[in-house]
Amino acid sequence: MDPTFSLAVVVDDDPDISLAARLALRDMFERIEALPSPAELLPFLKRESPDAILLDLNFERAATDGREGLDTLARIMKVDPDAAVVIITAHGAVSVAVEAIKRGASDFVAKPWSNERLAATVRSAAALRQSKIDARVERSRASELAHGAETPLLGEAAAMQRVRSLIERAAPTDANVVILGENGTGKEIVAREVHRLSRRSAEPMVSIDLGATSETLFESELFGHVKGAFTGAAGERIGRLKAADHSSLFLDEVGNLPLHLQPKLLTALEQRQVVPVGSNRPVPIDVRVIAATNMSQDQLADETRFRQDLLFRLNTIEIHLPPLRERREDIPLLLDHYLGIYARKYDRPLRQIPPATLETLMHHDWPGNVRALRHAAERAVIMADGDHYGLEDFPLPGRAGAPAVAIPQTTLNLDQLEKQMIERALRMHHFNISLAASELGLSRGALYRRMEKHGL
Incomplete structure (x- = not known):
């Protein structure tokens, strides 16, 4: 089973305690570090961002008041307000642990x-921290959309005009929508546009990436759970279906929903109610579902992969997003848009693309679609130093002379090696997250976390 989180840190001067904690948590974290004193923790936090910190309260000999631990907690929260700190305490010092919780610790x-x-x-502490980070990313993404960092459905090709027409007709209804398209074509942008133009737009759209959700958490994420429903269910949790009540629920990578859970989603949509894990009491919902997948129609038609009755329920309206290679006439418009955005972001001068360079870019297949073009534009803005953009400023896999994503023999920095291997796998599989993750021996969720870590 893949670890759920990346990194935990145990801060305790007793090596036996540190070892016991590492053994108890080894299946949950990819990596666990043990530090003998708080003095080593703060420099560590400047380099790393752990999912959870286990912190002892007393380090000095004969100390029992927990002062050193509380002071360290204050410094941790100043460095990372979202830190998930679990206090380690003796039975007689529970009152100090409670004081630590008041000061920001997650639990003890x-x-x-x-x-x-x-x-x-x-x-529970690490999951709460991840939820806070996800919420902040979601707010940031919404802010970027509002300020034009992403222009929904930019393009004048006939295929994009058909997409816009479908959105304008489908959005004002409550019909469920399925968006089909390769990775990087902008399926989430279409989902947000459908929601923005709908009668439910007063409420925020709720999203869940089923491709980045551990299979063991699917049911809890979608339907919620009650306290004690399973190990780790320390409290009640509202599932995404209920959180999207009177709004829209975006099911990204819906093709990753396990076959045995598909009937439960179908029942919830048909009966307009969910039953949280561990409960027998149904909860009513009023949800419009917008689903997206990079699976082809043939793959969706395969009963061994996707239930046809669920597909029928989801795809009242079906929107196909074309790959960029099928709307090459939009490439100049997209490049102009993203080059302008990143020039402003990095305070770089606006440069022109010579006709010959633009011609080459238009004939490139862009296996990562608009997302790959956006990344290429960002790199070009950062790397260019002449009066015009040159072809060498754009990373185009497969082009003669393109910069190779190889590991230099002299590079021994682990972070740099990891980043280069991830870039290599992504390019090898044309930015298909599932295939790249499989190539690297990771889960999709673990690959997403590493991509975020390295800014990919």
């Missing part, structure tokens, strides 16, 4: 602990 565990209790506490 008392020594000696049960491994199940420790794992559940740390998992």
Whole structure:
């Protein structure tokens, strides 16, 4: 089973305690670091961003008041207000642990602990931290859209005009929508446009990326759970279907929904109610579903991969987003748009693209579609130093003379090696996240986290 989170840090001067914590949490984290004192933690936090921190309260010999731990907690929260800090305390110091929670700690565990209790506490703390980060990313993405960092459906090709026409006709209704298209074509932008033009636009659209969600969490994410429904369910949680009540729910990469869960989603949509995990009481919902997938129509028609009754329920309206290679006439417009955005972002001069360079860019197949073009435009703005953009400023895989994504023999920096390997896998599989993750031996969620870490 893939680890759920990337990094945990245990700060305790007792090596036996650190070892016990590492053994109890090793299946949950890809990496666990043990530090013997708070003095080593703060420099560590300047280099790393752990998903969870286990912090002892007392380090000085005979100290019992927890002052050193509370002071360290204050410094942690100043560096990272979203930090998930779980306090390690003795039974007699519970009152100090409660004080730590008031000051920002997520929870505490008392020594000696049960491994199940420790794992559940740390998992809840790390999940809460991830939820805060996801919410901030979602707000940032919405802000970018509002300020024009993304222009919905930019392009004048006939295929894009058909897409706009479908959106304008479908959006004001409550019909469910399925958006088909390759990775990077802009399916989420279309979903947001459908929601923006709908009668539900007063409420925020709720999203879930089913391609980046662990299979063990699918049911809880979609339907919610009650306290005690499973190990780690320390409290009640509202699922995404209920969170989207009176709004739109965007199911990204819906083709990744496991076959055994598809009937439950179908039942929820047909009966307009959900039953949280661990509960017998249905909860009513009023949701419009907008789903997206990079699966082809033939793949969706395969009963062994996707239930046809669920597909029938989801695709009242079907919108096909064309790949960029099928609307090459839009490439100059897209380049002009993104080069302008990144020139302003990085305070660089506006440069022209010579006709010969533009011709080459228009004939490139852009396997990563608009997303790849956007990344290429950003790189060009950063790298260009002449009066005009040159072809060498744009990374085009497969082009003779293009910069190779190879690992230099002299590079020994692990972060740099990891970034280069991820870039290589993404380009090798034309930015298909599932294939790149498989090539690297990672889950989709783990690859997404690493891509975010390296700014990819």
